[in-house]
Amino acid sequence: MTLELTEIEIDVQGHRVNCRSYYNDTEYHIESADLPAVAVADCVKALRRESRRRTGKRCMRIGLELDISESEKAMWDYNILGIWMDCKTSHIDLQFTANSSVGMHQDEVQDIVQSRIQGTDFSICEIRTANFEYPAIESDGYRSWVVDVRLPLSSEATFHELLSMRKDVCQEVFLPGPELSSPYMILRAMQFGRLDVVLGTPESEVLEAKSSAYDLKKGDEAAWKTELSQDVAQFANAHGGLLLIGYHTKKQNGRDLIDRLTPVQPKPTRLQSYADILKAHIHPPVSGLQLGSVPIAGNEIIYFYVPPQPEESKPFLVTGTFVDGCHIPSGISIVRRQGDGCVHVSAQEIHAAIVAGRAFIRGAARSGK
Numbered sequence: 001m002t003l004e005l006t007e008i009e010i011d012v013q014g015h016r017v018n019c020r021s022y023y024n025d026t027e028y029h030i031e032s033a034d035l036p037a038v039a040v041a042d043c044v045k046a047l048r049r050e051s052r053r054r055t056g057k058r059c060m061r062i063g064l065e066l067d068i069s070e071s072e073k074a075m076w077d078y079n080i081l082g083i084w085m086d087c088k089t090s091h092i093d094l095q096f097t098a099n100s101s102v103g104m105h106q107d108e109v110q111d112i113v114q115s116r117i118q119g120t121d122f123s124i125c126e127i128r129t130a131n132f133e134y135p136a137i138e139s140d141g142y143r144s145w146v147v148d149v150r151l152p153l154s155s156e157a158t159f160h161e162l163l164s165m166r167k168d169v170c171q172e173v174f175l176p177g178p179e180l181s182s183p184y185m186i187l188r189a190m191q192f193g194r195l196d197v198v199l200g201t202p203e204s205e206v207l208e209a210k211s212s213a214y215d216l217k218k219g220d221e222a223a224w225k226t227e228l229s230q231d232v233a234q235f236a237n238a239h240g241g242l243l244l245i246g247y248h249t250k251k252q253n254g255r256d257l258i259d260r261l262t263p264v265q266p267k268p269t270r271l272q273s274y275a276d277i278l279k280a281h282i283h284p285p286v287s288g289l290q291l292g293s294v295p296i297a298g299n300e301i302i303y304f305y306v307p308p309q310p311e312e313s314k315p316f317l318v319t320g321t322f323v324d325g326c327h328i329p330s331g332i333s334i335v336r337r338q339g340d341g342c343v344h345v346s347a348q349e350i351h352a353a354i355v356a357g358r359a360f361i362r363g364a365a366r367s368g369k
Contacts, residue, residue: 005029006023012042017034017035017036018031019034026055026062028062030067031069032068033071039156040155044062044083062087063084064082064084066081067080068081068163072163078096081094083095085153089153091150091152095146096147096170099145103184104145106127106128109173113169116168116169122157123150124150127146129144129145145173175192182206183206183242184305186198186242190303191294195296198258202255202256202257202340203255203257203258203340204339206240207242207244208243209243209244209248209256210243210246210247211246211248213270214245222327225277225320226318226322226329229282230320231304233334234336234337236286237314237316238338242305242306243304243306245303261301263297263300264302266299274304275291282319284313287309287313289305289306315334318333318334320332321333334350
């Protein structure tokens with residue numbers, strides 16, 4: 001069924017505005033390209049007057065469907081912005097949808113919206129997920145967000161300000177700024193082409209960068225296999241993290257800062273080789289490990305994403321260790337990410353974990369579980 005729209009013209013503070021009215025004479029449709037430099041509140045008030053004139057009665061609710069022009073939106077944006085006014089209130093409700101390329105959580109979207117409306121008459125009413133979209137896993141975050149904001153009926157904020165705010169929010173939500181909040185968000189941004197997202201970022205408890213591939217290292221092959229395994233296991237024994245190959249770091253104020261890209265030349269068997277090495281050298285296997293690459297100008301950036309691991313799976317042991325710089329392939333090592341470095345778990349910590357495990361087993365046996 002196609003809804004009938006009636007072409008009408010309304011007066012907004014001396015400006016003639018073309019719009020279309022739905023059959024109920026309380027809902028309207030306006031193309032953003034047809035809007036002059038007028039206040040949102042003035043336009044809604046003019047529509048309220050028009051509805052009273054057309055219906056002969058006081059309307060309880062006025063709705064405006066603002067169709068955003070192609071020049072004012074990105075290819076990933078929806079083109080409709082909804083505006084409503086309940087005649088018993090002193091404010092206007094506005095609603096639009098913001099899509100994210102990387103998957104986000106409510107507090108992250110709220111921070112973006114809040115930063116964009118600060119110092120304006122707009123205020124956040126509610127931010128919620130679109131009910132048609134669900135992430136496969138919670139850590140993935142949602143990619144479609146409904147943003148409800150509010151504007152006082154006394155505000156002089158114009159449609160230009162409204163559309164600029166909406167555009168800024170949508171752009172920032174789609175590709176968040178450089179200071180992303182988690183290793184997973186960094187990874188997702190990189191997968192969508194933002195390989196510069198970590199430039200200027202220091203290595204941390206959840207981020208480490210290598211300038212060259214492990215298999216290109218000179219010397220003992222068994223040694224770099226142990227090094228690779230330890231670099232992944234350190235995150236599994238801590239809080240998860242992201243290991244990147246193809247980034248150079250430099251010392252700055254005592255910290256390793258990622259300062260430029262050093263993509264590596266692709267090798268068809270490399271990723272599968274790395275996966276096989278990690279499977280053979282880390283015990284138990286790291287759950288949810290993501291290993292992949294992002295192409296760039298004929299080369300590639302390699303990533304290892306380690307999600308947080310269940311405490312009952314820790315510690316993750318590595319076959320092979322280093323003692324005073326010498327590789328001992330028959331040894332066993334337990335390493336953990338601490339700050340921006342890797343530390344070996346002490347003998348005291350290992351012993352405490354063993355004792356705790358035995359106590360748990362004895363307690364379970366006594367209770368018959």
